Structures are given as C-alpha cells and as structure tokens.
Amino acid sequence: MPAATLGRRAAPAALRLPERVRLGAAVAAGNLAALGSRVANRGSGASIRGQVLTRIAPDAFKLLLRGRRVASVSGTNGKTTTTHLLAAAVRAGLGAETGRLVTNADGANLHYGIASALSQARSADIAILETDERVVSDMIAFGYPEILVLLNFSRDQLDRNHEIKSLGRSWRAALQRAGHDGPTVVANSTDPLVVWSAGTAADVVWVDTATSWTADAALCPACGALLTTIEGRWDCPGCDLTQPEASWVVNGHCIVTPHHDTIIPDLRVPGAFNVSNAACALAAAVELGVDLDAALRGMRTVTSPAGRFATATLHGTTARLLLAKNPAGWAEALPLATSDPVILAIDSVAADGKDVSWLWDVDYEQLRGRQVIATGPRAHDLAVRLSYADVEHKVIPDLVAALTTVHEEREAAAGMNGAVPQAPVDLIATYTPFQRLLKMARLR
Structure with a gap:
C-alpha cells in the first residue's frame, strides 16, 4: 500500500x-x-x-x-x-x-x-x-x-x-x-x-x-x-x-x-x-x-511490552523479568539469562497448561555451573529435570521466599561493610507466576 x-x-x-x-x-x-x-x-x-x-x-x-x-x-x-x-x-x-x-x-x-x-x-x-x-x-x-x-x-x-x-x-x-x-x-x-x-x-x-x-x-x-x-x-x-x-x-x-x-x-x-x-x-x-x-x-x-524484560525490585531483590511459556520460548529466553543465580518459576494452572512434560524438551543443561533456584507450584518437577541436566539448584516453592533468599544470600556474601550486588537477577517464569510478578511490581 x-x-x-x-x-x-x-x-x-x-x-x-x-x-x-x-x-x-x-x-x-x-x-x-x-x-x-x-x-x-x-x-x-x-x-x-x-x-x-x-x-x-x-x-x-x-x-x-x-x-x-x-x-x-x-x-x-x-x-x-x-x-x-x-x-x-x-x-x-x-x-x-x-x-x-x-x-x-x-x-x-x-x-x-x-x-x-x-x-x-x-x-x-x-x-x-x-x-x-x-x-x-x-x-x-x-x-x-x-x-x-x-x-x-x-x-x-x-x-x-x-x-x-x-x-x-x-x-x-x-x-x-x-x-x-x-x-x-x-x-x-x-x-x-x-x-x-x-x-x-x-x-x-x-x-x-x-x-x-x-x-x-x-x-x-x-x-x-x-x-x-x-x-x-x-x-x-x-x-x-x-x-x-x-x-x-x-x-x-x-x-x-x-x-x-x-x-x-x-x-x-x-x-x-x-x-x-x-x-x-x-x-x-x-x-x-x-x-x-x-x-x-x-x-x-x-x-x-506488557512487562516482558522489565526490571523491578521485589522483596529486596532486583530482578529482570522474562516470560517463557513453552520449549520454543525457553530456547530463546535461557540464553538471555546470564545472572548467577538465576530464578526459574513454574506453574501449571489452566493459563500455563496443566501438562508440564514439556520441561524435558528444554535445554536446561546450558545452566550448568550456575546456581538455579526452582520456584513455583511445580518447582519439584523442574528440580527433577535440573537434576538430570546436572544443574546445581535449590527448591523454594514460594516465589516471595525465593526472592527474599536471593537478597539475604547477597547480603551475607557482601559482609557487614560490603555493598550488596545490584546487578539484576534473571527470573524466567511461565505465564501465571509472571503475571503475579507484574502485580507485585505494580506493572499491571
């Protein structure tokens, strides 16, 4: 035209x-x-x-x-x-x-x-x-x-x-x-x-x-x-x-x-x-x-756009928010996640899709050598996949607790007189936890 x-x-x-x-x-x-x-x-x-x-x-x-x-x-x-x-x-x-x-x-x-x-x-x-x-x-x-x-x-x-x-x-x-x-x-x-x-x-x-x-x-x-x-x-x-x-x-x-x-x-x-x-x-x-x-x-x-790639401070932790809903989305999001630790949030209600077998199609092996925090209601399913990928991880199902843990660990590592690292933690989430994060950050 x-x-x-x-x-x-x-x-x-x-x-x-x-x-x-x-x-x-x-x-x-x-x-x-x-x-x-x-x-x-x-x-x-x-x-x-x-x-x-x-x-x-x-x-x-x-x-x-x-x-x-x-x-x-x-x-x-x-x-x-x-x-x-x-x-x-x-x-x-x-x-x-x-x-x-x-x-x-x-x-x-x-x-x-x-x-x-x-x-x-x-x-x-x-x-x-x-x-x-x-x-x-x-x-x-x-x-x-x-x-x-x-x-x-x-x-x-x-x-x-x-x-x-x-x-x-x-x-x-x-x-x-x-x-x-x-x-x-x-x-x-x-x-x-x-x-x-x-x-x-x-x-x-x-x-x-x-x-x-x-x-x-x-x-x-x-x-x-x-x-x-x-x-x-x-x-x-x-x-x-x-x-x-x-x-x-x-x-x-x-x-x-x-x-x-x-x-x-x-x-x-x-x-x-x-x-x-x-x-x-x-x-x-x-x-x-x-x-x-x-x-x-x-x-x-x-x-x-609609909160994707936004950076927000949540419960003391500055996080960059990435959305990944399926294996193709995770294939694009994971290379962007360069922080250590990295937080992965998984849920399986209707908006996410109740079947999480797709976890086995995602190349989580690329996270080896970094600390991963698995959170969300299906964190234990993700933990099994990360174990097979030989990725070091911890399971904290509650999203707020996961964010708080990162903040506390950074404070402890910095010491009493040191500065707490301000570099954002990359947080990749499926649809439902992502929407919760947007609400917590007042982005929706």
Whole structure:
C-alpha cells in the first residue's frame, strides 16, 4: 500500500439502535466491574471488564470491530512484543493523530480481552490487535483485517493445544473463505505450518525470520512426509510444499528489506528473536502505509511490552523479568539469562497448561555451573529435570521466599561493610507466576 493510505479513515460503524443500547449498557457494566477490580487491588480490571461486557452483549467482539482498519498479530510466541512494535510503528506514522489507534497493550487476546480494549476507544479507527491462535478465524470473519501477521506455531498448553495442526487448519480454512476480500498476510517463511496455513490467502508477504527452533516442524503439514533441510531451507520431498522466497530477510542483527537495503533495527528489547519479531512488525507497518523510517523510530521506543524484560525490585531483590511459556520460548529466553543465580518459576494452572512434560524438551543443561533456584507450584518437577541436566539448584516453592533468599544470600556474601550486588537477577517464569510478578511490581 502507498504511504498515503495511512491517513484514510475507516467508514464509521453503523449500529442499529438496539445494538447501540445493548452495547452501551454492556460497556458501562464492564467499566464498573473494572473499577471494582482496581479498587479491590485485584488488577487493572481489563479482563473482568471484557468478561462482563461479552456476557451482557455476546456479539460485542464483532460489533466493536466494525468501522475500524484492523491489523491482527498471532502466533504461539512473540505476539505481544510484535503487537507493541507494530502499534508503536503505526503511532509514529500517525504523528499527532495517535488517538486514532487502539491496541490491547496488556496482552488480553481472547474475544473478551479484545472487546475490552476496543470498548475503551470507540472513536479509534485503527486497531492493532494481539490475537490468540484460537481467535484468528473469528478475527478474519468479523474483523476483516487488512493485515494478518502470522509468526509461528509451537506446542503450547499441551492439555489444550497439543495438536497445533488443527489451529493451522482453522487459519487456512478462514483465509480460504475470505477469498480475495481477505487480509494481506505477513507470514514467517521458515515455519512450515505457518506457510501451509497461509497457503489459501489471497496475498502473502513472506518474512525469513531466521528461526532457530525447528523441533515442532519435523513433518510436512500437507502430506505428512519427513521434511528435509538443504542449505538452511526446508522442503518437503513428498509434495510441492517448500520454503517460499521471502521479500524481508533477517540476517543476524539486521533486517534486509524488499529493496535490498540493510537495516539495523537498534531495538530496546533484547534477543535475536526480537529482531525477527521486528522484521514482521516492520513488514506489516509498511503494508499499512507507514514510512519505513517512521516505523523504525516508533519501534525503538518499545522497552518492556506488557512487562516482558522489565526490571523491578521485589522483596529486596532486583530482578529482570522474562516470560517463557513453552520449549520454543525457553530456547530463546535461557540464553538471555546470564545472572548467577538465576530464578526459574513454574506453574501449571489452566493459563500455563496443566501438562508440564514439556520441561524435558528444554535445554536446561546450558545452566550448568550456575546456581538455579526452582520456584513455583511445580518447582519439584523442574528440580527433577535440573537434576538430570546436572544443574546445581535449590527448591523454594514460594516465589516471595525465593526472592527474599536471593537478597539475604547477597547480603551475607557482601559482609557487614560490603555493598550488596545490584546487578539484576534473571527470573524466567511461565505465564501465571509472571503475571503475579507484574502485580507485585505494580506493572499491571
């Protein structure tokens, strides 16, 4: 799309009077519930707002999407950060008109979370929305997104999404139903399941993200044959599915554009995987009509999306907070954890996935030679895995006690007249303990 398209406003939503009345009442009730949540110190209230809102108006999700230009971001890993990067890029493109944009910055990406965010910005005509993999089909059907960013597929929450091909099949079917009216898809060319899922889209912009995690992509999603890799590119010997040529390419810490210009994104979020996320966000921003330099300028303002990579002092211990929800996420997070000791927090409630067998797919061996503190309700499961990895560790199931222990040990090591080390301790957590940490740090 040419750059001028960013200035175009979407047509206003045309709701019938009964829809407006019902939706208005639902939004008011949701806002009241959110206020109660904040007063009771239970959190920001964004989640309960959406739940109340969609209970009273079950069609709020599709009604609130009407009349907006939508860009949707989905995938197993990286969608929160990529959404923040894309939203920041579009804001920079809008300049003084940033009030036109709404996004679910807190990462609430199910139907009610998206509805909650949209309800707070009824006049915003541009929506940049993180979208759970299970919601993508409805987003395509009801949101008519201009852009759909598809990042990756990985095993996640094994008790609920153990068969990730079924999710890919739903994406593929939804794009096929949308036909030529469907979104421009910005898709990761290095993920075979993403490539297959995007195969029915009318228009695809491929991004070579240089992904290093391949454990979830052994078999061809189209025919079931064992995939082969030749000179770093995957291919199926049993059918015509193969890695497509990408117009955007990640090369180390650089991004190569379709015009063969090499860009150093110079991000304020760490990790090679965030360069990949930035490449997808940048491609999407350009498709939306944002000037490349403006998009980069905006993306460089992102520091700790929804608390990821934030540093906070908790019970005397300064910690850098890292989220890892599945083996692919841990593969990216563990190399970032350079402190000694390092804290690993594991839980297994519904939001984490109750099945923790994935622990055995994570390369915890790389932590050998450092002290690890295993915490959280499933700390003992982690301890078994660390024992087999020959990693020195101690088990402190209570998260507060684990943080306090690090502080006390540092004080003891410093001695009565010494200075307590101030370097942050890296703390990697699954979803539920991570949310608890954000609340403790007043970051949510």
